Amino acid sequence: MATRTYETLVVETRGHVGWLIFDRPTKSNAMDATMLNELEAAWNQLDADPQVRVIINTGNGTAFQTGLDVAQLSREPEALREQSRRTKRAELRLTAWHNRVWKPVIAAVNGVCAGGGLHFVADADIVICSTAATFLDPHVSIGQVTAYEAIGLVRKSPMEPITRMALLGRHERISAERAFELGICSEVVEPEQLLDAAQALADKIARNSPAAMAATKRALWGALEDGLTAASKSGAMQMIAMWGHPDQLEGPAAFAERREPQWRGVG
Amino acid sequence: MTEYQTLIVERRGAVGWLINNRPEALNAMNNAMRDEFALAWKELDDDPDVRVIVHTGNGRAFQTGADVSELASDGIGMERYRESVENFDMHFTSWHQKVWKPVICAVNGICAGGAFHFVADADIVIAASDAQFMDPHVSVGQVVAVEAVALLRKMPVEAVMRMALVGRYERMSAQRAYQLGMVSQIVDPPENLRDAAQELAEKIAKNSPAAMAATKRALWGALEMGLTDACKAGAMELVSMWGHPDQLEGPASFAEKRDPVWVAPLGATEGASS
Numbered sequence: 001m002a003t004r005t006y007e008t009l010v011v012e013t014r015g016h017v018g019w020l021i022f023d024r025p026t027k028s029n030a031m032d033a034t035m036l037n038e039l040e041a042a043w044n045q046l047d048a049d050p051q052v053r054v055i056i057n058t059g060n061g062t063a064f065q066t067g068l069d070v071a072q073l074s075r076e077p078e079a080l081r082e083q084s085r086r087t088k089r090a091e092l093r094l095t096a097w098h099n100r101v102w103k104p105v106i107a108a109v110n111g112v113c114a115g116g117g118l119h120f121v122a123d124a125d126i127v128i129c130s131t132a133a134t135f136l137d138p139h140v141s142i143g144q145v146t147a148y149e150a151i152g153l154v155r156k157s158p159m160e161p162i163t164r165m166a167l168l169g170r171h172e173r174i175s176a177e178r179a180f181e182l183g184i185c186s187e188v189v190e191p192e193q194l195l196d197a198a199q200a201l202a203d204k205i206a207r208n209s210p211a212a213m214a215a216t217k218r219a220l221w222g223a224l225e226d227g228l229t230a231a232s233k234s235g236a237m238q239m240i241a242m243w244g245h246p247d248q249l250e251g252p253a254a255f256a257e258r259r260e261p262q263w264r265g266v267g
Numbered sequence: 268m269t270e271y272q273t274l275i276v277e278r279r280g281a282v283g284w285l286i287n288n289r290p291e292a293l294n295a296m297n298n299a300m301r302d303e304f305a306l307a308w309k310e311l312d313d314d315p316d317v318r319v320i321v322h323t324g325n326g327r328a329f330q331t332g333a334d335v336s337e338l339a340s341d342g343i344g345m346e347r348y349r350e351s352v353e354n355f356d357m358h359f360t361s362w363h364q365k366v367w368k369p370v371i372c373a374v375n376g377i378c379a380g381g382a383f384h385f386v387a388d389a390d391i392v393i394a395a396s397d398a399q400f401m402d403p404h405v406s407v408g409q410v411v412a413v414e415a416v417a418l419l420r421k422m423p424v425e426a427v428m429r430m431a432l433v434g435r436y437e438r439m440s441a442q443r444a445y446q447l448g449m450v451s452q453i454v455d456p457p458e459n460l461r462d463a464a465q466e467l468a469e470k471i472a473k474n475s476p477a478a479m480a481a482t483k484r485a486l487w488g489a490l491e492m493g494l495t496d497a498c499k500a501g502a503m504e505l506v507s508m509w510g511h512p513d514q515l516e517g518p519a520s521f522a523e524k525r526d527p528v529w530v531a532p533l534g535a536t537e538g539a540s541s
Binding site: 104124125126127155156157158181182183184185186201204205207208209211212213215216217219220223224227228229230231232233235236237238239240241242243245247248249250251252255261263 | 335339345346349353355405406407408409410411412413415416417419420423424425426427428429431432433434437446447487490491
């Protein structure tokens with residue numbers, strides 16, 4: 001596979017785990033036009049790589065991700081015109097969900113996650129945090145509307161904390177501990193342990209059937225689109241779609257023989 | 268009354284108990300149990316003396332999903348269920364069986380995989396302090412779908428996704444389930460679980476059966492649609508109780524400082540009033 005080089009991201013693999021790392025630490029990993037384009041390429045590269053079974057998304061430096069690079073927006077609005085068009089049409093390609101990545105995605109939030117950075121928390125399957133992580137949404141403090149990120153989040157966590165965050169803007173932050181209490185994240189670790197914790201979690205997930213996980217993701221994310229009965233029906237179809245798949249013989253056989261299963265690729 | 272091989276169905280006052288009873292198989296659901304669930308929910312729903320239903324398990328597990336050893340050995344496997352799954356024509360939970368009496372799930376131990384159907388489809392969930400939750404489906408090449416589809420409407424989604432994707436390599440404690448609002452009460456020591464469930468059920472049994480049934484329809488119905496539509500449908504349930512005798516009896520008994528005498532619940536079959 002041709003590996004492309006990235007200016008604003010680090011994309012690498014460790015075993016079965018693909019890492020997508022925001023890498024503009026001097027700008028708190030804010031997304032400029034280059035990063036917006038590179039994100040689409042990076043998700044698709046990791047999704048297409050058959051070695052990669054799980055993807056971890058984190059940031060270099062003290063911030064996780066702080067949304068759109070407002071400095072660039074005011075300096076060269078032209079550079080972000082294409083993204084404005086995509087925003088209007090709900091055609092963003094920033095996150096795994098936008099790019100229809102059906103491999104499991106872990107967000108490992110290493111520091112501040114602000115505004116558009118919340119896209120990556122809302123759209124991850126699993127979220128773990130460093131104790132240094134904080135969450136805030138400053139949109140309304142600069143006259144911007146909060147929409148997509150919070151729409152995703154209010155379906156995934158208790159709503160009041162999300163509307164509070166959206167309306168308090170830059171004047172308040174949610175701590176990692178509170179995010180854990182609310183079920184926005186499932187694990188909080190010391191900052192220096194975050195990457196190891198993420199890799200350890202990803203290594204567990206990588207032991208599961210890739211095809212079954214992809215179908216599970218389609219069923220569960222799809223469920224956020226529909227009413228309960230309709231979602232249950234389409235979930236049931238995802239379930240049946242795996243019947244007869246070789247992984248369904250391999251799984252119990254490996255379990256009985258006390259060995260690691262040899263899964264098929266997702267294809 | 269039906270004789271059950273895999274379940275125990277009994278009454279304690281106004282409370283109907285449905286107890287998974289294959290402890291040697293960790294209460295895994297074989298084909299017989301699947302059929303018996305359909306009958307047991309209906310039996311309790313149709314009994315006008317039953318106002319609340321408690322569902323729990325015998326032994327160290329609450330329930331552990333489908334009986335994998337039967338699936339692996341009977342030569343039919345999951346194919347037996349293809350038609351019912353394709354048509355989403357399932358009958359083993361209270362939601363499947365349209366039970367509009369309150370259902371309490373009392374998780375007494377391990378709750379794994381398909382057991383989440385019963386947690387997801389119950390109205391109220393309590394757990395013994397040593398209960399553990401896990402979803403091993405993807406670790407054996409199976410998809411997590413229907414049980415988690417319901418569960419993620421009822422609690423923070425990330426926790427459901429994590430259980431679904433980590434599979435058998437991690438378990439959630441009763442304490443974390445409580446924090447996340449997946450269960451509303453932890454009973455410690457664990458052996459007090461059934462007493463706590465009965466006590467909770469007896470409180471619920473003091474409420475108007477008709478009002479609770481309409482409330483259940485309104486709230487479960489709300490999971491089917493958007494907010495405004497759900498409010499409109501809920502309003503119809505609300506209005507449907509206006510003029511019901513319980514709406515006079517409730518305030519009257521309160522004023523007279525006595526227990527209300529409610530109209531007995533109507534089961535799925537008509538004319539069950541006493």
